[in-house]
Amino acid sequence: MTSTSTTAASELPRVHRFLSDFHRRQAARTVDFPGAFAVLDDAYRHSRGNNHVLVDGAVDPEALPGYAEEALGHLPYRFSYVLDETVAAACRAPMERAGYRHATTMIMAHTGPVPEHGGAREVDFDELREPVTASWPRFAPEAPPEHIRDLVERRVARRRGADDVRFFAARTPAGEVAAWADLYMDPASGMAQIEDLVTVEAHLGQGYAGKVLDTALRVAADAGCSTRFLTAFADDWPRHWYGRKGFTAIGSVARFERV
Structure with missing residues (x-):
């Protein structure tokens, strides 16, 4: 359905x-x-x-x-x-x-058909800590260990952000975590956000991110969240992949940074 x-x-x-x-x-x-x-x-x-x-x-x-x-x-x-x-x-x-x-x-909203469950499963943060830690040097190669620690452990605080916060992961046949994402839901208002969809570099292009995304979309829809969205950097390639997965840009958020 x-x-x-x-x-x-x-x-x-x-x-x-x-x-x-x-x-x-x-x-x-x-x-x-x-x-x-x-x-x-x-x-x-x-x-x-x-x-x-x-x-x-x-x-x-x-x-x-x-x-x-x-x-x-x-x-x-x-x-x-x-x-x-x-x-x-x-x-x-x-x-x-x-x-x-x-x-x-x-800001990209899902406007396509809701996919079938992708086969990823809900996991505890403890199951993600090691692969998430290993992934961060790819995105922040100059970050010292204490910075990486905060970028990893901050996922704990996300539990406070919404009424229903879940983490999903897809595994390889050998049981290795290959991709993961967060899902934040407020079923009472019908809102759901998918964030931090990441694939382990060795498993890029093998369909694992799609399995996680499909799972999160199906779980959100089944929970009554008719508004499902995510955020993507305007100048990076994932936004085009999200477009092929049924997401449409509906707005943007400005980021201002000074170091």
């Missing part, structure tokens, strides 16, 4: 609310600003995903660099997300004057 997601660009405000709520819930502590808030977690101080400013309202663009400085001044980096594209465009010049680099992450 298949069905089609009702998600369209008109669903973008609901996606924004889900992202905002997830970041707040995941945080160890938050600091509120007009139109924005900072999320902080000293347990993962090297993780920008756990220590940043998120703009989810009508922020004063000229004030945003100061918010980041106030909240993140104890860290060697400053990192901010801006959810709304119009607000992001207004923030770009002030942030660049303050020394920030700008990049874009696409």
Whole structure:
């Protein structure tokens, strides 16, 4: 049995609310600003995903660099997300004057038929710790061990981010973890996010990521989540693969970083 997601660009405000709520819930502590808030977690101080400013309202663009400085001044980096594209465009010049680099992450909603279960299975984080640790030098080759540790262990904090958080993995015939992903669900609102879909380098091109993605989509749909989405870097190849898997870009999130 298949069905089609009702998600369209008109669903973008609901996606924004889900992202905002997830970041707040995941945080160890938050600091509120007009139109924005900072999320902080000293347990993962090297993780920008756990220590940043998120703009989810009508922020004063000229004030945003100061918010980041106030909240993140104890860290060697400053990192901010801006959810709304119009607000992001207004923030770009002030942030660049303050020394920030700008990049874009696409929000992609699943608008194709829901696939059959891909055969991946739910796993505990302990089963992922070793392969996730081994994968990070591929994406962050210059990161020292303490940074890698935070990037790996931060998955524990994600359990707080949504009502139902699950990790899925596909294994080789020999039992080795070949690919994995997170699934964050709020069945009451019909929202689900799939994130951090990664394939072990030795198993690229063998279909394991597709098995994990299909499993997450089917589980989310069966849980009543009609809005299923993920994020992908605008300038990287996976967004095109997601397009072939039934995902459509419905918006973008601006990222501003200063090191």
